Amino acid sequence: MPPLLAVLATLAYGLLGSQQFRTLAPRSWDLGIFTQLARAYGELRAPIVPIKGDEVNLLGDHFHPLLVALAPVWWVWPSGEALLWTQALLFGLSAIPLTRLAIDRLGPGLGALAGAAYVFSFGLQSAAAVQFHEIAFAVPLLAMSLTRLLRGRVLGAALWAAPLVFVKEDLGLTVAVLGVLIALRHREHRTTGWGLAAWGAGWFVLATFVLLPLLNTAGQYDYTDNLGSPLEVLWPPVKWATVGMLLLAAGVIGARSPLILLTLPTLAWRFTGTVEFYWDWYWHYNAVLMPIALAALLDALGDRRTGRATAWRRSTAPLPGRRIRVTAVAAAAAVTLALGPAMPVLDVVRPGRWETGWRAESASAALEAVPDGSVLAVDITLMAHAVPDHDVQWVHGPNRRVPDCLLSDRYAFSWNGAPPEDPALWAQQQWGAEYRTDFEGGGFTVVCRP
Incomplete structure (x- = not known):
C-alpha cells in the first residue's frame, strides 16, 4: 500500500x-x-x-x-x-x-x-x-x-x-x-x-x-x-x-x-x-x-x-x-x-482543464520566433518555457542589460491589466533601442532588435 x-x-x-x-x-x-x-x-x-x-x-x-x-x-x-x-x-x-x-x-x-x-x-x-x-x-x-x-x-x-x-x-x-x-x-x-x-x-x-x-x-x-x-x-x-x-x-x-x-x-x-x-x-x-x-x-x-x-x-x-x-x-x-x-x-x-486552447499554437510560434541564445525579456506566461533556449530576464525586472528581444503576452497578469498597445514602441522607450515586430498572434508579440 x-x-x-x-x-x-x-x-x-x-x-x-x-x-x-x-x-x-x-x-x-x-x-x-x-x-x-x-x-x-x-x-x-x-x-x-x-x-x-x-x-x-x-x-x-x-x-x-x-x-x-x-x-x-x-x-x-x-x-x-x-x-x-x-x-x-x-x-x-x-x-x-x-x-x-x-x-x-x-x-x-x-x-x-x-x-x-x-x-x-x-x-x-x-x-x-x-x-x-x-x-x-x-x-x-x-x-x-x-x-x-x-x-x-x-x-x-x-x-x-x-x-x-x-x-x-x-x-x-x-x-x-x-x-x-x-x-x-x-x-x-x-x-x-x-x-x-x-x-x-x-x-x-x-x-x-x-x-x-x-x-x-x-x-x-x-x-x-x-x-x-x-x-x-x-x-x-x-x-x-x-x-x-x-x-x-x-x-x-x-x-x-x-x-x-x-x-x-x-x-x-x-x-x-x-x-x-x-x-x-x-x-x-x-x-x-x-x-x-x-x-x-x-x-x-x-x-x-x-x-x-x-x-x-x-x-x-x-x-x-x-x-x-x-x-x-x-x-x-x-x-x-x-x-x-x-x-x-x-x-x-476534469477534461476541460486539459484543453490547450486557441493560444497554444501561438505560444509555440512566439518562442520559435526568438533566436536561440538571445537575451530575452519576457513576462510571466512563457517565462519558464523560454529558459532552456534563451538568456531570460523578467520584463519588469531591474536588469541593466538591453535585451535582444521582448516576448509579451497581453493577457499576462503581470501587466496588471494594462499591457502595451505597441510592444515595439514600449521596448524602445524602456531600453532606448530600436525594435521591430517579428511575430504577433494569440495575444503574444515578439519584438527584436534589427
Missing part, C-alpha cells in the same frame, strides 16, 4: 504540473526562477538567475544549496516541466515511510487512510498547485526523520534532519527545535539532541546573517523588511483559520504531541510577516508542516501493537481507544475533503 500510494500521488501531482505547464497556467514567477537555477547547475555554473536581476546569485536570495540535486534532472529533461515532476516525486516518496508507520501503529485500514490523508493533504496540494519551490526537498527529509524518531532510531532521525538546513535558511530553526526535543525526551541521546540543536541554530545564524548577505547583490537579507510587529501575529483571522486547518490535519489530538512544536518556527516567521500570502492555507508554505502534523498524530495515538506509548512519549496515561483513533484520522482526512471542488488535484480528472 505505501508504494502504491506514492505512485498515485506522484502521478496526480505530476499530471497537475504537466496540465498547468502545457495549458499556459503560470501561478507565479517561481517556476521560471527555479528552472533558470536548474539550468545553471546543469551547466555546472553558479546559480545566477537573471530573472531576479543582473548577476543575481539565487543563493543570496534563499539559502538552498541542496537544489544542486536538480542538475541531473536538467541533464535528463531540460525543462521547467521536469521540476514539476521532481516535486511530485518527492511528495509521493514522503508518503512511504509515514504510511508504513501509520499502518504499523494503527492497522492496515486506518493506517492507509492516514497515509492518504497526508499525501493528499491541503498543504501538499496547494504547494503542487502553485508549482515548484525548494521546500519540495524538505518534505521527504522531514518524513524520514520523524518516522525514524517515532521508531526509536534517534541517530537516524538526526541524520535525516541535518540536511534540512541546506533546503531553506529558516528550517535551521526547525532542526534546532527537533534537537532540543530529542535532548529533553531521550536522556540517552542528549549529546545527539544538543548537537542537532547546535547544528540547526548555527546554520540558521550563519546562513541568515553571513552567507545570504555575502552572496546577495545588495549585501543584505532581502526579507527582513517583510517582518512586521510581533503584536500582529494573531491577526487577521485568516491566521487562526490556517492554524485550525493544521490542527485538524494532526487529528486535533496531535496537539498533545511534543512534535507539534516543530511547526512553531515556520508559523512564527509567516505570521509575523506582512505578506498576505504567508498567512493562508494556500501556496507552498504549509507543505513542510504536513509531515509534522501526521507524525504528531501518530505520536499522540501511540502504538496499537504494544498498547502503550513508545519511548518517545514517556507517559503512564492509557492510549486513546479505537473510537478516538478513527475520529482523529477522519479529522485529518476531512480537513482536505471539506475543500470540495476547490481541491487543486481534482483538476487532473
Whole structure:
C-alpha cells in the first residue's frame, strides 16, 4: 500500500504540473526562477538567475544549496516541466515511510487512510498547485526523520534532519527545535539532541546573517523588511483559520504531541510577516508542516501493537481507544475533503482543464520566433518555457542589460491589466533601442532588435 500510494500521488501531482505547464497556467514567477537555477547547475555554473536581476546569485536570495540535486534532472529533461515532476516525486516518496508507520501503529485500514490523508493533504496540494519551490526537498527529509524518531532510531532521525538546513535558511530553526526535543525526551541521546540543536541554530545564524548577505547583490537579507510587529501575529483571522486547518490535519489530538512544536518556527516567521500570502492555507508554505502534523498524530495515538506509548512519549496515561483513533484520522482526512471542488488535484480528472486552447499554437510560434541564445525579456506566461533556449530576464525586472528581444503576452497578469498597445514602441522607450515586430498572434508579440 505505501508504494502504491506514492505512485498515485506522484502521478496526480505530476499530471497537475504537466496540465498547468502545457495549458499556459503560470501561478507565479517561481517556476521560471527555479528552472533558470536548474539550468545553471546543469551547466555546472553558479546559480545566477537573471530573472531576479543582473548577476543575481539565487543563493543570496534563499539559502538552498541542496537544489544542486536538480542538475541531473536538467541533464535528463531540460525543462521547467521536469521540476514539476521532481516535486511530485518527492511528495509521493514522503508518503512511504509515514504510511508504513501509520499502518504499523494503527492497522492496515486506518493506517492507509492516514497515509492518504497526508499525501493528499491541503498543504501538499496547494504547494503542487502553485508549482515548484525548494521546500519540495524538505518534505521527504522531514518524513524520514520523524518516522525514524517515532521508531526509536534517534541517530537516524538526526541524520535525516541535518540536511534540512541546506533546503531553506529558516528550517535551521526547525532542526534546532527537533534537537532540543530529542535532548529533553531521550536522556540517552542528549549529546545527539544538543548537537542537532547546535547544528540547526548555527546554520540558521550563519546562513541568515553571513552567507545570504555575502552572496546577495545588495549585501543584505532581502526579507527582513517583510517582518512586521510581533503584536500582529494573531491577526487577521485568516491566521487562526490556517492554524485550525493544521490542527485538524494532526487529528486535533496531535496537539498533545511534543512534535507539534516543530511547526512553531515556520508559523512564527509567516505570521509575523506582512505578506498576505504567508498567512493562508494556500501556496507552498504549509507543505513542510504536513509531515509534522501526521507524525504528531501518530505520536499522540501511540502504538496499537504494544498498547502503550513508545519511548518517545514517556507517559503512564492509557492510549486513546479505537473510537478516538478513527475520529482523529477522519479529522485529518476531512480537513482536505471539506475543500470540495476547490481541491487543486481534482483538476487532473476534469477534461476541460486539459484543453490547450486557441493560444497554444501561438505560444509555440512566439518562442520559435526568438533566436536561440538571445537575451530575452519576457513576462510571466512563457517565462519558464523560454529558459532552456534563451538568456531570460523578467520584463519588469531591474536588469541593466538591453535585451535582444521582448516576448509579451497581453493577457499576462503581470501587466496588471494594462499591457502595451505597441510592444515595439514600449521596448524602445524602456531600453532606448530600436525594435521591430517579428511575430504577433494569440495575444503574444515578439519584438527584436534589427
